Amino acid sequence: MIIATKAGFTRSGPNDWRAVGRPEYLRQQVELSLRHLGLDRIPLLQLHRIDPKVPLADQVGELKLLQDEGKIGLIGLSEVDVDELKEAQKTATIASVQNLYNLTNRKSEALLDFVEANDIAFVPWFPLATGKLAEPGGPLGSIVKRLGVSGSQLALAWLLQRSPVMLPIPGTSSVDHLEDNIAAAGVKLSADDVEALSTVRS
Ligand SMILES: NC(=O)c1ccc[n+]([C@@H]2O[C@H](COP(=O)([O-])OP(=O)(O)OC[C@H]3O[C@@H](n4cnc5c(N)ncnc54)[C@H](OP(=O)(O)O)[C@@H]3O)[C@@H](O)[C@H]2O)c1
Numbered sequence: 001m002i003i004a005t006k007a008g009f010t011r012s013g014p015n016d017w018r019a020v021g022r023p024e025y026l027r028q029q030v031e032l033s034l035r036h037l038g039l040d041r042i043p044l045l046q047l048h049r050i051d052p053k054v055p056l057a058d059q060v061g062e063l064k065l066l067q068d069e070g071k072i073g074l075i076g077l078s079e080v081d082v083d084e085l086k087e088a089q090k091t092a093t094i095a096s097v098q099n100l101y102n103l104t105n106r107k108s109e110a111l112l113d114f115v116e117a118n119d120i121a122f123v124p125w126f127p128l129a130t131g132k133l134a135e136p137g138g139p140l141g142s143i144v145k146r147l148g149v150s151g152s153q154l155a156l157a158w159l160l161q162r163s164p165v166m167l168p169i170p171g172t173s174s175v176d177h178l179e180d181n182i183a184a185a186g187v188k189l190s191a192d193d194v195e196a197l198s199t200v201r202s
């Protein structure tokens with residue numbers, strides 16, 4: 001298990017998200033997370049969004065300083081493309097990227113291929129498409145029936161089989177769902193299953 005959190009994105013109201021990447025703000029967020037999580041060091045801290053108003057080197061540079069001070073273990077990024085990742089790598093070692101990715105949203109394929117080739121972890125957020133892929137009768141319905149697994153397990157097994165650097169983070173408020181999701185690690189898909197899943201759309 002690894003504890004990970006993010007900094008650099010504010011939410012002042014419903015759907016009102018704003019990137020704030022000023023170094024002093026990132027530092028404050030890290031200090032608050034240390035306090036809230038009861039940790040001396042955050043094992044993985046991800047820059048939630050790149051703030052276009054602040055040089056990327058300053059944002060990643062502050063995380064590097066916090067890493068040098070021992071307050072952060074590894075540095076990650078979120079919602080980036082390959083060029084942004086390469087730019088950030090000029091300032092610090094990037095251990096992970098966290099982008100929206102699941103069976104029905106594969107816009108980050110190029111980034112996934114790049115990080116896999118460079119041994120960087122890929123954390124797909126919304127791995128269950130906010131639960132739509134787990135719904136009975138959802139887009140995975142017929143394949144779920146044939147394989148005798150849950151929709152959630154199928155969606156997660158597909159992610160795990162897609163790449164060795166894949167680290168899905170399904171959200172749940174239920175222990176039953178947590179156990180269902182963990183069991184996805186034991187589901188092996190055949191090449192035909194993977195092929196059938198490649199045509200699934202939301
Ligand atoms: N980097 C970013 O910008 C960013 C943005 C958004 C989210 N995230 C991260 O992504 C992670 C996942 O996001 P998410 O939780 O919103 O989406 P998600 O994992 O795609 O879907 C969660 C939904 O699926 C349901 N679910 C989970 N397991 C299930 C199961 N076995 N059977 C049936 N339903 C199941 C949950 O309901 P129950 O509670 O009933 O199980 C919940 O409604 C979070 O850690 C979040 O912080 C990151």
